[in-house]
Amino acid sequence: MSENLWRNNVRKLDPYIPGQAAEEAKQQEKLTEVVRLATNENQLGPSPKAIEAMTKALQEVHFYPDLTSLELRTKLGELHGIDPENYVVANGADNIINLVIASYINPGDEVVYCTPTFSEYHKNTLLMGGVPVELPTTKDHKFDLEAILGAITEKTKIVIVCNPNNPTGTIVGEEELRAFFKRLPKHVVAVLDEAYGEFISVENYATGVEYIKEGLPVITIRTFSKLYGLAGMRVGYAMATEELIQPLQRVREPFACNRVAHAGALGALEDTEHKNKTLTENKREMKKLIKEFRALGYEVEESHTNFLFVDMKQDTSKIAGELAAKGLITRPCAAWGYPTYARISIGTAEQNDKLVKALQEISAKTPHHI
Ligand SMILES: Cc1ncc(COP(=O)(O)O)c(C=O)c1O
Structure with missing residues (x-):
């Protein structure tokens, strides 16, 4: 069928570039086992x-x-201590991002955020005929809140802060974030994407929950895909004041969270032990990987998530290819404009050891220091 029949805004969309699927890598590399460290799963x-x-x-x-x-x-x-009426549960945080933007964006409205970040903000804004206004992150890869405030115009409807940010793993300071929300003009809704929010281990660091309780105009997004290990089930949710959440409830398709996924999410919330084990192992393995990566000459900072944003000082698409041949899938960051960076999900101790060994072998073969 001719592309001319497509809705204009659909023609603007690029296909989503996912982390390579394990099944595909197995077939391509003729491997029986593949470790997928590209999609930040548990x-x-x-x-x-x-x-x-x-x-x-x-x-x-x-x-x-x-x-x-x-x-x-x-x-x-x-x-969370926030009433059940103040949530929308749907088919993953992806679906929630779609609902937020479909609820608020008229053609021509601006959505302001920093890049590199999660690609779905861009896609959904274009889909609704909105205008993505993308600003660079700061030198230390954080969302630049001052720049966002400076970019707000009468056409701005939504500002998005991905906190922690994907793919950089950074967070912005609490006081800075609170002051940012307080300075937003009345015609602007803030979206705080906390897909990795549960991994933040800074003591007493306020999250979207606190901002909502303080009555700030913030729609907070969470997911069961990361900490709770239910990426394949697709459960995400938004929470906000009643006034802000209402349009999402109207746009949401009925039954947007399937019966099995719903049960899985409820079961996951019952299991504090599994949650704590995930957090403890993630922290331990992150420390280990940082040490090993630095020994390999890479630049990497501690992340507030379950992945690392690593400057390997060389073409990471090529490295990703070599790793894939050894059964390890990672995410090169060229598509975000960072060709020497890779986003590497933190795996189990065994998976991480395998990754480090493979990188050491590749590095021994092709010294890369510049
Ligand atoms: C920042 C961010 N937001 C939202 C999502 C979507 O999560 P979900 O699996 O719940 O759709 C992701 C997934 O990687 C993400 O990184």
């Missing part, structure tokens, strides 16, 4: 409690799911 897997709940839910899939995910919204309400 390599420990889901909680056994989530698996048990999902297995049980499978018996009931002839019934539609809970229309608005009330049970999960109630549980989240207990967890």
